[in-house]
Amino acid sequence: xxxxxxxxxxxxxxxxxxxxxxxxxxxxxGSKVGLLANVxxxxxxxxxxxxxxxxxxxxxxxxxxxxxxxxxxxxxxxxLADLVAACDVVVVGVGDCGSCxxxxxxxxxxxxxxxxxxxxxxxxxxxxxxxxxxxxxGSPGYRYVQIAHPVAPLGPDxxxxxxxxxxxxxVATLTAGNVRAAA
Amino acid sequence: xxxxxxxxDVTAAEDLQDDQAALEYARAAIEHAYxxxxxxxxxxxxxTRPMVEEFLAQTSRPADEVIAAVPHLGRExxxxxxxxxxxxxxxxxxYFPVVLAAWEALGRDRAVTGGGxxxxxxxxxxxxxxxxxxHRLGINCTGGVLGPGYRANATIARAIGLVxxxxxGIRPQELEQATQGVPGRWTxxxxxxxxxxxxxxxxxxxxxxxxxxxxxxxxxxTCEFVDNRxxxxxEELLADxxxxxxxxxAAIVPFSSxxxxxxxxxxxxxxxxxxxxxxxxQWLYExxxxxxxxxxxxxxxxxxxxxxxxxxxxxHMLPSPEQLLIVVAGARNAAMSMVVxxxxxxxxxxxxxxxxxx
Numbered sequence: 001x002x003x004x005x006x007x008x009x010x011x012x013x014x015x016x017x018x019x020x021x022x023x024x025x026x027x028x029x030g031s032k033v034g035l036l037a038n039v040x041x042x043x044x045x046x047x048x049x050x051x052x053x054x055x056x057x058x059x060x061x062x063x064x065x066x067x068x069x070x071x072x073x074x075x076x077x078x079x080l081a082d083l084v085a086a087c088d089v090v091v092v093g094v095g096d097c098g099s100c101x102x103x104x105x106x107x108x109x110x111x112x113x114x115x116x117x118x119x120x121x122x123x124x125x126x127x128x129x130x131x132x133x134x135x136x137x138g139s140p141g142y143r144y145v146q147i148a149h150p151v152a153p154l155g156p157d158x159x160x161x162x163x164x165x166x167x168x169x170x171v172a173t174l175t176a177g178n179v180r181a182a183a
Numbered sequence: 184x185x186x187x188x189x190x191x192d193v194t195a196a197e198d199l200q201d202d203q204a205a206l207e208y209a210r211a212a213i214e215h216a217y218x219x220x221x222x223x224x225x226x227x228x229x230x231t232r233p234m235v236e237e238f239l240a241q242t243s244r245p246a247d248e249v250i251a252a253v254p255h256l257g258r259e260x261x262x263x264x265x266x267x268x269x270x271x272x273x274x275x276x277x278y279f280p281v282v283l284a285a286w287e288a289l290g291r292d293r294a295v296t297g298g299g300x301x302x303x304x305x306x307x308x309x310x311x312x313x314x315x316x317x318h319r320l321g322i323n324c325t326g327g328v329l330g331p332g333y334r335a336n337a338t339i340a341r342a343i344g345l346v347x348x349x350x351x352g353i354r355p356q357e358l359e360q361a362t363q364g365v366p367g368r369w370t371x372x373x374x375x376x377x378x379x380x381x382x383x384x385x386x387x388x389x390x391x392x393x394x395x396x397x398x399x400x401x402x403x404x405t406c407e408f409v410d411n412r413x414x415x416x417x418e419e420l421l422a423d424x425x426x427x428x429x430x431x432x433a434a435i436v437p438f439s440s441x442x443x444x445x446x447x448x449x450x451x452x453x454x455x456x457x458x459x460x461x462x463x464x465q466w467l468y469e470x471x472x473x474x475x476x477x478x479x480x481x482x483x484x485x486x487x488x489x490x491x492x493x494x495x496x497x498x499h500m501l502p503s504p505e506q507l508l509i510v511v512a513g514a515r516n517a518a519m520s521m522v523v524x525x526x527x528x529x530x531x532x533x534x535x536x537x538x539x540x541x
Contacts, residue, residue, distance in 0.1 A: 001211070005215065128356065129357070136258075
């Protein structure tokens with residue numbers, strides 16, 4: 001039955017190769033940290049809180065802050081090159097919309113491809129999109145860090161609390177503590 | 184009953200049975216498409232190889248040429264995949280060049296080539312067709328232009344949506360994260376009512392020779408009606424548009440955008456009072472500014488944020504005068520128009536793509 005019906009989803013095979021995660025160090029002491037924010041409200045502030053905590057508690061130092069002006073596009077090549085050149089690890093975020101959570105995961109994988117350990121922070125309302133995105137990029141189960149949704153309306157204290165709560169997982173993802181989930 | 188009559192009765196009954204079986208098979212094929220997840224919720228047309236060839240015969244472009252992509256997903260759509268989904272959507276083969284032009288026009292929209300199809304806003308592709316092809320294909324541009332009832336309008340727009348679903352794999356509640364989505368998301372293909380418009384068609388305004396078959400496209404977040412059968416004063420009418428354009432809910436601080444699908448009577452009133460399209464754009468650009476106080480009152484304070492549209496007076500609801508998209512469509516039977524809301528923060532591409540016949 002229906003063998004003559006054309007499958008509208010069929011097409012040239014996707015040219016996706018699985019991303020091999022960058023090599024991690026056992027800890028972040030002395031690591032140069034990059035922060036890759038998007039224009040979502042509170043994204044930069046959240047990453048700054050994370051950066052401060054990485055400095056205070058793990059001996060790392062924020063050396064580069066970059067902001068993607070497009071919510072939906074992947075990180076521009078020159079910005080990616082800057083981050084790769086200057087940083088040992090990068091924190092990406094905050095994915096708190098449908099398209100920006102997807103592009104944040106793509107950015108994380110782009111950094112991994114370039115040999116830089118990266119952690120992507122998404123709000124937990126967009127886990128499905130982030131998961132689908134990681135699967136599409138050939139890395140199902142790619143580990144990203146979820147923080148409670150929503151992020152945009154939070155004040156400074158609440159933002160700091162989110163950062164404190166997420167810190168252990170962020171550190172684990174950026175160090176040898178990271179074990180990639182089974183595909 | 185003669186023997187001949189009895190025999191005719193038997194034949195008719197057999198024909199009816201055959202016909203019924205064929206229709207049952209067609210129904211099962213449609214169910215099969217549902218089971219496979221190929222539809223947007225409405226029934227689709229089962230597509231066969233010969234049908235695809237009929238569509239491909241309408242274009243000189245190679246079947247394996249890539250006509251659209253979502254780079255961050257690593258997904259591409261070829262001419263052939265677009266043809267399959269146009270057939271699936273219910274297009275006639277001769278609509279296919281318009282579908283291809285619509286894809287090219289959408290590809291010029293930064294929001295589309297970014298993650299727009301996955302956006303929480305669930306934006307709708309808005310496809311505007313100019314030129315004589317509107318009449319050849321039966322693309323509605325007059326009464327009920329934004330509504331149902333016209334195969335070309337309905338299926339050309341749907342052909343876009345089925346590619347997003349089937350080729351890009353962007354489905355609701357998965358890669359597509361629309362919070363609510365836009366009513367009529369895959370139905371917004373219109374012809375411009377060039378015959379009743381006092382101004383040059385949209386495709387001409389953005390640079391193509393008059394009379395060119397062409398498509399302009401962008402993504403929309405909504406349409407909002409402005410019913411004003413009350414005034415013959417052009418500035419009062421424009422002020423009515425300005426009120427809707429400037430509503431705070433549409434401000435994604437520090438960005439906003441708007442366009443107008445002008446009803447014929449509104450367009451005529453403005454033109455009769457000496458307003459060219461560019462005058463309408465300039466008038467509204469200057470006056471559609473929402474104050475810092477008003478934005479703060481609804482919790483959207485700009486907080487010192489910078490963008491090209493923010494100054495001491497507040498937020499300019501239009502990124503620039505020419506970014507106000509103006510198209511004239513609908514019947515000349517009442518003075519009403521639609522404010523539309525392009526999705527892209529940077530505005531629309533302001534370019535038109537010629538429709539290429541085979």
